[in-house]
Amino acid sequence: MKHPLRQHIEEIIKLTNEEFEFILSHFETTTKRKHQYILQEGEIADKEYWIAKGCLKSYFFDESGKEHILQFGMENWWITDYESFVKQSKSKINIDCIENCELLYITYENREKLTKEMHKMERFWAKKSKFGRIALQNRILSLLKNSSKERYELLLEQYPKLFQRVPKKLIASYLGVSRETLSRLNS
Amino acid sequence: MKHPLRQHIEEIIKLTNEEFEFILSHFETTTKRKHQYILQEGEIADKEYWIAKGCLKSYFFDESGKEHILQFGMENWWITDYESFVKQSKSKINIDCIENCELLYITYENREKLTKEMHKMERFWAKKSKFGRIALQNRILSLLKNSSKERYELLLEQYPKLFQRVPKKLIASYLGVSRETLSRLNS
DNA sequence: ATTAATTTGTGACAAATGTCACACATTAAA
DNA sequence: TTTAATGTGTGACATTTGTCACAAATTAAT
Structure with a gap:
């Protein structure tokens, strides 16, 4: 049974046992409880987390104090x-756990080191970056072309699990509508 | 006087004369007139364009036939x-010139070749990709937290030139509001 | 110079969404 | 188990935004 992080990386590049062990040696493990944070506004994000278990949100507050969700994170996401x-x-955003979480993380320095030591990992992260960018582009497309209701239905379709794990008011915030509006979309 | 593409690339990585000539040999030049397209929905984007002169839009149509602008391009942009x-x-979008344009382009194959032949260029594009992703993330942030009026003012502040070159109805489409609403924001 | 096409502003009204208030349900904490 | 905190649904109403219509201004084409 391969390590889940290895399975994840091997979706993009194949690794030998030694290569994976070498990669893993650059990571550390941590567990966090619900409501705990891993990044706060004003800090510098010096770690990138890979989610082994649990669910997180990255979010920020606007001037009026309203919370906006930028991203959810679940198993196998970074x-x-x-x-x-x-x-x-300095970061403008916060990242909190919305469930108890098991996380692997790599520091900025270790990631720099690892990309230099191992060209395969540079390619891995370059590809991740590309696909991350495509996902963001499609979210913008969706914000421009789809109504709230359509965005809601698309999200429900794409990530049905999210709706069992995350309060609806957070979903509303991610979609960019008020919780009352989201509540009324079903009818 | 250095080639403007060289100046552009050297904002990220320094090059020798030979290196730049080598890079340039992977590009081709083309000119397009206003209203001509460089990519159409359904085609595969096999070229990436660097804009030496002119202004373009990338856009798509939703089901109801409304045009949505994803990106503008001006001098020094890709x-x-x-x-x-x-x-x-297959592409979901179109790219048209909104002015006469002078363009340099690199094909997908040449870009693949160049990244393999020249690690510096792999780093250049990786960095471009990172910064492109950050820009998209900030656009999402802005779509979530700012009102139409705020988004309008931010764009005006950031790209004042755009407003002299591009019809306002296209700006409206980029911001995600109707042209009538944009027209009323000034008052 | 004339004609046609495109762009822009504005009024009137409809539709969508936000805000505030409150009740009730659910979950977490003591 | 009791209490507190959090989440959810809904009504009433204000605000924002979209849509349709039309006229004027600007730009492009002949």
Whole structure:
């Protein structure tokens, strides 16, 4: 039984046992409980997390104090503030656990080291970055062309599990509508 | 006087004369007139364009036939359908010139070749990809947290030139509001 | 110069969405 | 088990935005 992180990476590049062990040696493990945070506004995101188990949200507050959800994270997803991590600049966002979580993380330094030591991993992350960008582009497309109701239905279709794990008011925030509007979309 | 493409690339990585000539040999030049297209829905984006001069839009139509603008392109920007180019899949979008344009382009094959032949260019495009992703993330942030009026003012602030070159109805489409609403935002 | 096409602004009204208030259900904490 | 906190649905109403219609202004084409 392969390590789930290895399975995840091997969806993109094949690895020998030694290569995977070498990669894994650059990661650390941590567990967090529901409501605990892994990144706070103003900090520099010096770690990128791979979610072994659990569910998280990345979010920020606007001037009026309203919460907006940028991303959810579940098993096999990566999560960090990408902008802060890449630029090593102060983060505008927060990341909290919405369930108890088991996480693997790699620090910025270790990731830099690993990409230099192992060209395969540079390719892995380049590909991840490409696909991440495509996903964001499609979210913008959807925000432009789809109504709230359509966005709701598309999300429900694509991530049915999310709806059993995450309060609807967070879903509303992710979709960019008020919780009352979301509540009325079903009818 | 350095070639403008060289200046552009050297904002990220330094090049020798030979290196730049080598890079340039992978590109071709083309000119297009206003209203001409460089990519149509259903085609595979097999080229990535660097805009030497002119202005373009990438856009798509929703079911009701409404046009939505995904991106504008101006001097020193790159433009293609990123998803189609990366996956070499059928494009959902169109790209048209909204002014006469001078363009340099690199084909998918040449770009693959060049990244393999020259690791510097792999790093260049990886960085481009990262920053492109950050820009998209910030656009989503803005769509979630800012009102139409705020988005309008932010765009005006960031790209004042755009407003002298591009009809306002296209700006409206980019911002995700009707042209009538945009027209009323000033008051 | 004339004609045609495109762009822009504005009024009137409909539709969608947000806000506030409150009741009730569900979950977490003591 | 009791209490507190959180989440959800719904009514009433205000606000925002979209749609349709039309006229004026601007730009492009002949």
